[in-house]
Amino acid sequence: MSHRPLRLYVDSLFVSPYAMSVFVALREKGLAFETVPLDLEAGQQQAAGYARLSLTQRVPTLEDGEFSLSESSAITEYLDEAYPESRVYPVDPQQRARARQVQAWLRSDLLPIRQERSTLVVFCGQKMPPLSPLAEAAAGKLIGVAQELLMDDPDYLFGTWSIADVDLAVMLNRLILNGDAVPAPLVAYARRQWQRPSVQEWLNQPRPGV
Structure with missing residues (x-):
């Protein structure tokens, strides 16, 4: 599979354990991605552009080409299915x-x-x-x-x-x-x-x- 451009939206303070979980999964898979920090205290997650990407207006959100997905465990499960090399979940x-x-x-x-x-x-x-x-x-x-x-x-x-x-x-x-x-x-x-x-x-x- 040819890898599409990936972007990971995280909190600008890097204190979200859920954003960390996705960040680690991406690194473990060896996937190239851009990290995009959002200032949650300033409400950047509620901006119209981001709200179109994230139904829940939360971090983390993954942007994979034209596809976007929020909620960390949904993202890591998606990554294991879409990019099965170097799995981050057990195979069994x-x-x-x-x-x-x-x-x-x-x-x-x-x-x-x-x-x-x-x-x-x-x-x-x-x-x-x-x-x-x-x-x-x-x-x-x-x-x-x-x-x-x-x-x-x-x-x-x-x-x-x-x-x-x-x-x-x-x-x-x-x-x-x-x-x-x-x-x-x-x-x-x-x-x-x-x-x-x-x-x-x-x-x-x-x-x-x-």
Whole structure:
């Protein structure tokens, strides 16, 4: 397949974990793309031109020639189907479904963690007060599920790396990088994901004013 021009629209502060997920997927696939930052505080995502590209007026949005798509897991699934080289999801259908399950869970559950440990902790080194009882319960659930998922292989969720590993590492690092108690094997797992060159490239993006 001849690669069409790709553009990835992200937040200008580079603190969206969902934009990071797509950015990493594109890098892991070796696809050339242009990164287009949008100032969300200034409302650039609501501009008419962008609203035509993104039905939800959110980031990330991928522009692939005349086609555009929003919502990170939809984008990464599309990329694996449209550009199947260097897959970012497991090849096995059942494992692939479980990877998508992990992604959907991380995006729809654990709200107290996201509220009390924003990605400013993850990407900008901010420190937050101790977790509330509600967030403590969510953290316990996250840790329990992560331990169960990694019981057979402490390195990767599904035997080899997938984009779901990055998404899980982001959620764990909301706690780890704030100094919250997380079991050592999960800390090692998150650190391993953080060392991937594609992840490091996102982490090293400039974040002026943050």
